[in-house]
Amino acid sequence: xxMMPDERGYYGEFGGRFVPEVLIPALEELTEAYCGAREDPxxxxxxxxxxxxxxxxxxxxxxxxxxxxxxxxxxxxxxREDLLHxxxxxxxxxxxxxxxxKRLGKKRLVAETGAGQHGVAAxxxxxxxxxxxxxxxxxxxxxxxxxxxxxxxxxxxxxKAVTCGARTLKDAVNEAFRDWVTNVQSTYYLLGSVxxxxxxxxxxxxxxxxxxxxAREQILGARGALPDYVLACVGGGSNAMGIxxxxxxxxxxxxxxxxxxxxxxxxxxxxxxxxxxxxxVLQGAKSFLLQDEDGQILSTHSISAGLDYPGVGPEHxxxxxxxxxxxxxxxxRYALEAFHLLSRTEGIIPALExxxxxxxxxxxxGSLKRExxxxxxxxxxxxxxxxxxxxxxxxxx
Amino acid sequence: MTRLASVFAGRDHAALIxxxxxxxxTVEATLEAVPLLEKCxxxxxxxxxxxxDPMADGVTIQQASYKALQNGITPAKCLETxxxxxxxxxxxxxxxTYYNPVFRYGLDxxxxxxxxxxxxxxxxxxxxxxxxxxxxxxxxxxxxxxIFLIAPTSPEHRIKEIAQRSRGFIYLVSVxxxxxxxxxxxxxxxxxxxxxxxxxxxxxxxxxxxxxxxxAAEVAVSVDGVIIGSSIVHLMxxxxxxxxxVFEFICSVKKALVETGTLL
Numbered sequence: 140x141x142m143m144p145d146e147r148g149y150y151g152e153f154g155g156r157f158v159p160e161v162l163i164p165a166l167e168e169l170t171e172a173y174c175g176a177r178e179d180p181x182x183x184x185x186x187x188x189x190x191x192x193x194x195x196x197x198x199x200x201x202x203x204x205x206x207x208x209x210x211x212x213x214x215x216x217x218x219r220e221d222l223l224h225x226x227x228x229x230x231x232x233x234x235x236x237x238x239x240x241k242r243l244g245k246k247r248l249v250a251e252t253g254a255g256q257h258g259v260a261a262x263x264x265x266x267x268x269x270x271x272x273x274x275x276x277x278x279x280x281x282x283x284x285x286x287x288x289x290x291x292x293x294x295x296x297x298x299k300a301v302t303c304g305a306r307t308l309k310d311a312v313n314e315a316f317r318d319w320v321t322n323v324q325s326t327y328y329l330l331g332s333v334x335x336x337x338x339x340x341x342x343x344x345x346x347x348x349x350x351x352x353x354a355r356e357q358i359l360g361a362r363g364a365l366p367d368y369v370l371a372c373v374g375g376g377s378n379a380m381g382i383x384x385x386x387x388x389x390x391x392x393x394x395x396x397x398x399x400x401x402x403x404x405x406x407x408x409x410x411x412x413x414x415x416x417x418x419x420v421l422q423g424a425k426s427f428l429l430q431d432e433d434g435q436i437l438s439t440h441s442i443s444a445g446l447d448y449p450g451v452g453p454e455h456x457x458x459x460x461x462x463x464x465x466x467x468x469x470x471x472r473y474a475l476e477a478f479h480l481l482s483r484t485e486g487i488i489p490a491l492e493x494x495x496x497x498x499x500x501x502x503x504x505g506s507l508k509r510e511x512x513x514x515x516x517x518x519x520x521x522x523x524x525x526x527x528x529x530x531x532x533x534x535x536x
Numbered sequence: 537m538t539r540l541a542s543v544f545a546g547r548d549h550a551a552l553i554x555x556x557x558x559x560x561x562t563v564e565a566t567l568e569a570v571p572l573l574e575k576c577x578x579x580x581x582x583x584x585x586x587x588x589d590p591m592a593d594g595v596t597i598q599q600a601s602y603k604a605l606q607n608g609i610t611p612a613k614c615l616e617t618x619x620x621x622x623x624x625x626x627x628x629x630x631x632x633t634y635y636n637p638v639f640r641y642g643l644d645x646x647x648x649x650x651x652x653x654x655x656x657x658x659x660x661x662x663x664x665x666x667x668x669x670x671x672x673x674x675x676x677x678x679x680x681x682x683i684f685l686i687a688p689t690s691p692e693h694r695i696k697e698i699a700q701r702s703r704g705f706i707y708l709v710s711v712x713x714x715x716x717x718x719x720x721x722x723x724x725x726x727x728x729x730x731x732x733x734x735x736x737x738x739x740x741x742x743x744x745x746x747x748x749x750x751x752a753a754e755v756a757v758s759v760d761g762v763i764i765g766s767s768i769v770h771l772m773x774x775x776x777x778x779x780x781x782v783f784e785f786i787c788s789v790k791k792a793l794v795e796t797g798t799l800l
Binding site: 147155156157158159160161162163164165303304309313316317320321322323324417419420421422423428430432433434435436 | 587588589590591592594595598599602605610611612635636637638639640641661662663664665666667684685686687688689690691694698709711712713714
């Protein structure tokens with residue numbers, strides 16, 4: 140099983156390379172280097188070794204018994220990416236691409252970050268590999284994810300606050316692209332999700348697919364059968380693509396991506412590009428987007444900075460189009476409820492991003508039978524969100 | 537011969553191509569600026585349709601786009617503005633924008649309406665050759681030129697193909713970077729120009745970062761046209777009475793180009 144985009148980087152009608160000419164040679168070089176690395180046992184061995192001894196793989200698949208009992212119905216398992224080094228699945232991709240940057244002889248990394256998890260991961264990898272690191276972060280996010288800004292600086296990265304546009308993730312991506320366009324000879328762009336021009340969606344998926352490979356093996360070990368559902372939150376979509384990908388050829392496993400419903404789809408304050416968007420071209424790829432009728436990109440809203448993005452990876456658009464995966468939106472308030480519930484029933488404080496997936500899992504579980512199984516990708520831990528949560532009226536207590 | 541092609545026929549100095557963001561600071565300003573630019577001797581005007589996420593633009597055009605969008609500028613209003621401008625000027629008009637607004641409008645409809653409004657060609661900086669097939673077909677149907685960009689990083693096989701498929705002229709990006717004013721242009725521009733010249737006889741115009749008469753003169757010795765954007769946009773946005781400032785600036789650039797002549 141190895142599903143590849145076509146040679147132009149298309150998944151069905153989605154993907155491609157919509158970037159200024161100046162970047163095309165760099166993307167071609169990157170594609171070639173990545174394809175080489177993909178087949179190179181030495182590269183894969185180094186990636187595996189560091190994933191194991193530095194990042195902390197494999198992560199457990201944990202049966203959340205109290206959470207499942209509380210809800211009744213299906214049994215919920217959590218894939219514990221929150222236990223990884225730096226606190227989220229983002230490290231898998233940052234490590235893979237960091238090694239690739241080294242292979243390409245680049246000395247400087249740029250990255251964008253929303254919640255700060257990818258920025259922290261990029262900063263940690265840069266420290267590990269001795270690379271210079273600049274992280275672009277929307278000014279709005281610099282404020283709401285302050286602890287991660289501090290962590291990036293501790294790790295030796297320079298954090299640049301982006302003051303254009305809505306000052307969130309999308310604007311940080313634009314700024315990172317502008318830096319890359321300007322410094323393309325010396326710089327590697329470490330893109331943090333399955334978005335952007337080919338080969339990024341492919342590379343990031345491959346580096347994240349370890350989540351799904353482990354989860355598939357673990358659930359087979361624990362239950363002797365595949366799960367009925369696999370759930371993950373979707374902003375750009377890297378943790379979801381990572382856990383979905385190894386299940387794509389198991390048609391009995393239903394895949395559900397959970398987007399940020401914000402204050403409700405009808406409020407227009409959300410970030411649900413697959414559920415409520417239209418096809419367009421943004422930041423290098425054709426995919427579903429939140430845009431107005433003139434093709435201007437809309438500003439998004441989510442309680443979780445990591446889901447606050449108006450686009451989504453092209454392979455998700457393809458999975459939606461073909462019906463292989465289904466996408467739903469969960470509002471801020473339900474994500475918050477799930478956040479508190481998981482903290483109190485299982486002693487696990489999730490990040491607000493996967494709290495969206497937990498919320499949908501709880502809703503779904505109630506309608507399923509006891510012997511059915513839902514695997515949820517718990518993509519990150521909640522430490523970074525303490526500040527936001529502490530300013531909210533407590534829910535569900 | 538198209539209006540754009542005739543600009544490059546039998547010249548003794550480099551053409552001057554100016555960029556303005558439609559609706560910045562106001563639509564009225566755009567309507568006044570283009571005839572003024574023509575009066576200063578500008579040979580071609582690029583009308584920028586603002587996009588929310590201008591990835592290839594520096595801070596000047598980013599801010600202008602943002603402001604124009606806040607002013608309620610849409611592709612439809614840009615088309616209407618172009619139609620009004622066409623009634624006032626004879627020089628070729630090009631639309632410069634990003635792909636998504638064009639895609640959303642509908643490629644064929646956008647080309648039909650642009651052509652109808654008196655537009656001569658399109659420049660889409662985030663649409664490289666590899667993705668341009670459909671728009672290329674649509675532009676051909678409406679006698680619009682689709683102008684492609686060559687970057688300093690473009691390898692020879694791409695330069696060849698871009699040169700072959702670019703219609704009207706070839707847009708040579710002077711820097712590996714984004715639009716915007718720069719103190720110094722990069723070294724080795726002549727080498728870049730001669731590399732492209734060896735592979736194509738089409739008119740070659742250089743843009744990105746050219747912001748003074750001196751810089752314009754510096755590149756004019758080897759190219760067929762010089763493109764100036766951010767400096768004009770900057771003047772229009774920062775000077776309360778921008779018309780004399782723009783007039784003076786553009787006339788000085790034009791003078792520099794005429795005096796430089798051409799080595800060709």
